[in-house]
Amino acid sequence: MLGKLIKYESRACGRIFVPMWAVSVGTSLLVLVVGSIIKAFAPGAGGTVDAIIDMISAFLVIGLVLLGVVTVVVRFYQNLISDEGYLSFTLPVTAAQHIVAKLLTGLLFLAGTALAVFLSQLITNFDGTTGVLNGLFSQLGRVQDGWLFFSLVLLFLLVAVVDTICKLYASMVAGSQFGRHRIVGSVVSYYLAGVMESIVMLVIGLPVFLPWINDLAQVNSQLAEGVLRPFTFLMLGVLTLFMALFSATYFFVSRWLLTKRLNLQ
Amino acid sequence: MEMTRQNSPVLEARCLKKGYGSKPALDGVDLVLPRGQIIGLLGPNGSGKTTLIKLACGLLQPSAGELLINGMKPGVETKKVVSYLPERSYLPNWIRVRDALDQFEDFYSDFNREKAMDMLKRLRLEPQMRISEMSKGTREKIQLILVMSREADLYLLDEPIGGVDPAARDYILETIIAGYREDATLVISTHLIADVEKILDGIVFLKEGRIARVSSVEDIRENEGKSVDTLFREVFRC
Numbered sequence: 001m002l003g004k005l006i007k008y009e010s011r012a013c014g015r016i017f018v019p020m021w022a023v024s025v026g027t028s029l030l031v032l033v034v035g036s037i038i039k040a041f042a043p044g045a046g047g048t049v050d051a052i053i054d055m056i057s058a059f060l061v062i063g064l065v066l067l068g069v070v071t072v073v074v075r076f077y078q079n080l081i082s083d084e085g086y087l088s089f090t091l092p093v094t095a096a097q098h099i100v101a102k103l104l105t106g107l108l109f110l111a112g113t114a115l116a117v118f119l120s121q122l123i124t125n126f127d128g129t130t131g132v133l134n135g136l137f138s139q140l141g142r143v144q145d146g147w148l149f150f151s152l153v154l155l156f157l158l159v160a161v162v163d164t165i166c167k168l169y170a171s172m173v174a175g176s177q178f179g180r181h182r183i184v185g186s187v188v189s190y191y192l193a194g195v196m197e198s199i200v201m202l203v204i205g206l207p208v209f210l211p212w213i214n215d216l217a218q219v220n221s222q223l224a225e226g227v228l229r230p231f232t233f234l235m236l237g238v239l240t241l242f243m244a245l246f247s248a249t250y251f252f253v254s255r256w257l258l259t260k261r262l263n264l265q
Numbered sequence: 266m267e268m269t270r271q272n273s274p275v276l277e278a279r280c281l282k283k284g285y286g287s288k289p290a291l292d293g294v295d296l297v298l299p300r301g302q303i304i305g306l307l308g309p310n311g312s313g314k315t316t317l318i319k320l321a322c323g324l325l326q327p328s329a330g331e332l333l334i335n336g337m338k339p340g341v342e343t344k345k346v347v348s349y350l351p352e353r354s355y356l357p358n359w360i361r362v363r364d365a366l367d368q369f370e371d372f373y374s375d376f377n378r379e380k381a382m383d384m385l386k387r388l389r390l391e392p393q394m395r396i397s398e399m400s401k402g403t404r405e406k407i408q409l410i411l412v413m414s415r416e417a418d419l420y421l422l423d424e425p426i427g428g429v430d431p432a433a434r435d436y437i438l439e440t441i442i443a444g445y446r447e448d449a450t451l452v453i454s455t456h457l458i459a460d461v462e463k464i465l466d467g468i469v470f471l472k473e474g475r476i477a478r479v480s481s482v483e484d485i486r487e488n489e490g491k492s493v494d495t496l497f498r499e500v501f502r503c
Contacts, residue, residue, distance in 0.1 A: 086355040
């Protein structure tokens with residue numbers, strides 16, 4: 001049943017995300033072509049044209065990321081907490097399956113959005129983008145365990161995205177308990193979840209890892225020296241673990257509320 | 266003696282209570298619904314009809330008491346045998362009718378696509394129509410077709426004819442009767458008693474969250490010489 005939920009969720013997300021990706025890549029191509037034509041006819045305006053292209057690229061990136069996150073949020077709200085919930089929650093599936101399907105599909109389409117952003121950047125600024133990547137890869141190659149560090153950073157980013165999505169889901173479900181004030185309830189819940197995360201990190205994490213926190217803060221200088229200290233890895237691992245625990249908490253809170261306290265409009 | 270499936274009730278509520286805050290919507294409901302009947306769940310606004318149906322669908326959890334479907338608490342297993350029509354439009358606007366048929370076929374093993382296609386044809390509705398292009402009444406018809414195309418044990422229809430014109434009501438009621446299995450139970454919650462009365466086998470009157478009366482329609486007509494509509498007006502007179 002999870003596979004079927006993902007299939008229908010992918011269809012619903014695809015009709016929003018795929019045109020968004022196409023518009024982003026298409027706009028980048030158009031900007032590149034128009035920029036090249038202007039530069040050919042007015043060579044002196046090259047600097048201004050490049051600045052405008054950079055600005056448009058930045059707007060595209062911000063727009064794509066924002067639209068991606070908003071779509072993930074709206075899909076959850078529409079399909080589970082508003083009128084569509086009357087169908088979703090009478091399907092023979094569990095609340096946990098609904099959440100997992102939404103989360104996995106959301107991650108898949110956000111990964112696609114990251115790819116669209118990368119493609120757009122490549123199109124509008126090929127030399128700059130490949131230069132940044134080459135610089136990063138050559139530096140990682142020079143650093144001891146550089147690739148392990150890079151993999152841990154990617155894992156941390158993935159878990160951080162999962163944490164953000166799960167927090168948004170839990171906030172919306174908690175907000176739905178507030179009847180007509182569900183949007184205010186969701187915003188307040190999201191804020192309180194953030195406060196809870198900060199308190200847990202401060203109370204549990206900070207006293208234990210305070211002696212080594214500088215290792216993580218000085219990661220740039222460690223990368224420049226070519227040697228990463230062990231506690232940099234440990235800290236990154238612990239932060240990832242915290243994020244994973246927060247995500248699990250939000251998942252179980254959402255599941256409990258959707259099972260025991262479902263409040264459809 | 267062991268109770269056979271045919272004799273066992275499809276729905277059973279014991280001391281069922283549900284409150285919203287301090288306000289009780291259902292206040293100690295005891296009810297047993299047998300198989301193979303069309304039951305009218307009748308009562309004025311706020312009497313608890315929709316709450317009882319939502320509890321049976323697992324959309325709400327009881328505050329106290331118990332509700333069983335085929336002897337089980339509402340959950341994944343009962344959702345396989347309960348076909349629910351809410352009073353709201355629950356299909357996404359952007360999908361086509363055929364997408365909704367695909368979804369029902371994928372998730373409900375008891376969904377009969379041929380029956381659905383036949384009903385669509387009789388209503389002159391095309392599978393490629395988008396939900397967003399339809400009137401409220403047409404959407405309700407589509408949802409009714411989806412719900413009645415399942416071979417369920419229990420159909421729960423919340424205001425199935427509320428949004429359609431009087432001319433279409435008879436067709437919908439015919440669709441309801443033609444669509445359900447002989448051993449299935451069909452519960453219709455409605456205010457339009459005169460319209461549904463002719464198809465009902467039994468009635469459950471709900472008043473302020475309590476059962477006011479459970480009776481067969483035959484009893485009401487033969488013993489009291491009244492129609493269900495007349496009895497309703499007497500019981501719920503303001």
